[in-house]
Amino acid sequence: MFALMQSARLESLHLSVDPVTGLKAVIAIHNSQFGPALGGCRYLAYPDDESAINDAIRLAQDMSYKAVLAGLAAGGGQSVIMRAPHVESRAALFEAFGRCVEQLDGRYITAIDSGTSTADMDCIAQYTQHVTSTTAAGDPSPHAAMGVFAGIRSTASWRLGSDNLEGLRVAIQGLGKVGFALAEQLHAAGAELLVSDTDAGKVRLAMEQLGAHPIAPEALLSTPCDILAPCGLGGVLNWHSVAQLRCSAVAGCANNQLTNLQVGDQLERRGILYAPDYVINSGGLIFMALTHQGAQPEAINQQLLRISERLTGIYAHAQAEKRSPARVSDELAKKMLYGE
Structure with a gap:
């Protein structure tokens, strides 16, 4: 895993679990020299943990490239939530993820991506301000x-x-x-x-x-x-x-x-x-x-x-x-x- 992080020049990798909601999440922060790492939150089924981590790292790197070429005051990051066959409460799952984002103290701003919606971002926003693509902010x-x-x-x-x-x-x-x-x-x-x-x-x-x-x-x-x-x-x-x-x-x-x-x-x-x-x-x-x-x-x-x-x-x-x-x-x- 460290070799993969070094190859991608990743700043940090954060793994979070919440047994109550079933949350298994990965947050990859690639580069934050021009601003907080910004990138979507994917909610997809992955064949294994390694696939989820690889997806987060590669997308985070792309977000850094995307942000710097666009001249944005933002860095590149990405999160993925591993989708289980059954979840008791989707709202509770994303609220738990919001608490994970909040723990990073603004180093990462999450947003809508494949498998997520503005309603999911609204759930995240109950626990952190470091989120966009909410109902109020609008769908990108x-x-x-x-x-x-x-x-x-x-x-x-x-x-x-x-x-x-x-x-x-x-x-x-x-x-x-x-x-x-x-x-x-x-x-x-x-x-x-x-x-x-x-x-x-x-x-x-x-x-x-x-x-x-x-x-x-x-x-x-x-x-x-x-x-x-x-x-x-x-x-x-x-x-x-x-x-x-x-x-x-x-x-x-x-x-x-x-x-x-x-x-x-x-x-x-x-x-x-x-x-x-x-x-x-x-x-x-x-x-x-x-x-x-x-x-x-x-x-x-x-x-x-x-x-x-x-x-x-x-x-x-x-x-x-x-x-x-x-x-x-x-x-x-x-x-x-x-x-x-």
Whole structure:
């Protein structure tokens, strides 16, 4: 575990249990030199403790990269709560987690993430002020989708020569809160949507409301499209899956899309433009950080618009050096964090 922490340059790792509620939680603080570590709280079923810890550490690192590249006065952190088959009281579970967050004295600010809701954040807020994405603060999902949409337009402009999305075939993998909100914006811009999700109800809703074409989850990656938008959980891009891709670019809202940087190199060799996930999907973090700091909506929207500028700069840098955008963005983040 210590080797993993050192490899990721993690500041601290906190493990908490509460036998009364069944809470088993991990809080990873990656970097806090520019402000308190901010990152979501996932509530998912994990096969084992190691998987939960690995997920928290890798996501915390991504949050640090995301925050520093966005110029936020925040660091990177992440928490995961291991979801059990049965919980007596969900509210009591998240209240117990709120007490864990409070013990860190503001070093970590938690927020909504996969498997959690604003109602869960409200429960946490009963025991700590170091939480955002509450009912009062607002759900960051629409802002995350706005940032990804802006990033897709700049990606289309760089790779396909125009930011006009009308008629463009966009394949969306995952129709969660952010994925569906992104689909709505793409539909409004005239894009043709190909969608997949393990929840048939979400696919049906996208068909009815957005005229989307359903694709079986196992077939989506090999389906011809202009842009692939991974919007589910991470790790979708590996050696095997990238070999199947039939798209011009990958630009989506999922975290940790690449299993490793070598996969980014593989995308580059295949001529597929990759939008680094922690750059294009930073809209949610921007909203959470600035809302928690009391910023006005206009200031938040201005920050969201800069996602396109950051992506374009990374694409230009990568093209000039004939390297993958994934490596360029990683090195830029490390330079800003560590002076490397």
